[in-house]
Amino acid sequence: MTTHKHIHLSVILLLFVCTASMAQNTRQSLLLNLGYYNDNNYMQYLKATAKAKINGKFQVIPGVPVSFYIAQVADENLLGKAVTDVYGEAALPIPAMARTLWNSGPKQTFLAVSTPYAGYESAQTDLDITKAKLKIDTAAGRKIIVTLVQLQDSTWTAVKGADVKVAVKRLGGDLNAGETPTYTTDSLGSVNVDFQRENLPGDASGHLVLIAKVEDNDVCGNLSKEYTVPWGVPSSYKTSFNERTLYARRGKSPVWLEIMGYSIVAVVWIVLFYLMGQIFKIKRMGRQPFNG
């Protein structure tokens, strides 16, 4: 009976130790997503997002070191390294050193690799991108023409059936330029949008910034292009704030208000200087003979 008890105990202990050691070695899986961005056909960068399932929900993981490669994972193809921020994102501009590989063909593969980090497994993801660009032009009658082209062999050809957002850039986000936010490109790779934002405040000269975007496209990635048009209403900010308040910028507040403020300080300090003068008076009196 005692031998059985010992066997049971040993089995339980062994199971516990195994479970504990397994638990220590268990790492949570990490999900890496990779995106390609090309802003204004000028700035190209990659952005990796690290996520993991925590309590049944996907949550972003900050602090994950990510290495970016072009073509394949090899030291000579390393584009650079970045660490995910509080949003779980790590971004890396494509460096000039990758020019030769980038120019070697119309398509390119990018890879993002993370090493094991803080209880998370290593992860790898790749992304195939075809070089593409957006063009914006305008036509009479306030029409916007956006064209999406991609590189095939050595020629730029139209991309048909891609979704393109056309908007006016505003401070808090993008405002639809036409009736709908998104349009699909035709056989010429173009979308034609009638600008329908009359009397929209622009800058001091009435300029508005149009923006066309392709987002999360399987072939082209994320593209954007901006174009300035004089279709807005010139805006000028008028306020009488500076003419009426003490809080106005230096030299702009009403003189009588400043005089009031400074004179309060001045009166107190005049009293203080008067009292300091009294000390000298007492001192002078002390030099005169007195038999007290």
Next chain:
Amino acid sequence: MDNIIKNKIIEDLLPRRFGNKGKLWFGILLVLCITGLVAYARQLSKGLEVTAMRDYVSWGIYISNFVFFVAISLVGSLITAVLRLTDVHWSTPLTRIAEIIAVAAITCAAVIIVVDMGRPDRFYNLFTHGRLQSPIIWDVIVITTYFFISILLLYFPLLPDFRLLLKHNPKGAFSKLYRFLGSFWTNSPGQIKINERAINILVITIIPVAFSIHTVTSWLFATTYRPGWDSTNFGAYFISGAFLVGAGGVLMAMYAFRRAYNLEKYITGQHFDKMGRIVVMLALLYLYFNINEFLVPAFKMKKAERDYLIGLFAGDFAPLFWFAIVCSMFLPIVILIFKKGRRPLPAFIAGLLVVIGSWFKRYIIVTPTLLHPFLPMRDVPGSYRHYFPTWEEWAIAIGSLAAMLLLITIFARIFPIIPIQETITETEQHDNP
């Protein structure tokens, strides 16, 4: 007046060398100040990164300390000015204690605000590029003004005492200083007249300036639109709290100097009794403003202020909040409301409770609001969501408090802590009414 009595008063009130306890006290304060300086040197070399202050809590214990110093400095105007103008003579032995507390506190307030600046080398910009429109400049102006008034209010009543100090100790350690500061005092009627007039002008001037200094300090908060600070009650709330902490500080100092210099004949039980009554009155007044400050918003529980108020009443800050309220107001009232509680030792304990509770009260005013912005904190590192001072902040804050006590201690070593000439004059008037 009998010369024997006069000489006895002078002998009793002349400054004395430190005994062993005094040296130990001085040494401890010096060590605390040096530790604070070391911590500040680290902060200077590494920047404000060594503190726990981040994007949200950008005002930590430095600003709590600043408000505390400004508050305690107001005691100079209460004891010296208000009681003098109302012809209250029993406060004469306490005037200099109150004034030196005021000068030491306002000096440390000016220092700690520079410590709070990440780049102290840019302090002069406040003077060269200061705008009258900024509450910060109001503070710079009133602190500088209050400092000078307090210095003058300390100096003018000292003038008659310099003559006595030089007469009775012509070759003492500080005789050169006494000679420089007051050898010209001959006690002539002309000098006495000018001196009395100057003191009268000062006590009238210091009251609005003292009110301004703490009102402006309260406006540093109240002109900012934040939960807990967005209040029209703040000026009066700060002033009443400042008078309370100042009076509590005087109770402590009265007891300490009485014990250290055997001043039982000059700082009597009557003084504790009367100061105790004043503290009770001020504690009740401050309690009233606290009720105004918290009950009205709590009754409405506006959405933006709800988290802040719940945090204070029953959340993370509740232990500190209730400790501050009980320690700075309820317990002192309970102790001092009874005659036995107004005896020296219980009164000292009550004063100590007021001062400790008031320090934490300032912390409660500054920090919880900063942790409850109107817009929710999102996507920020965990360290931004709470605040606990680093050792550097503690060392600097404690060092600055020690510096205030050190200034008071040094003053008491050099100058008479009770006005000698004034005590003699009042004794004469008492004997020959």
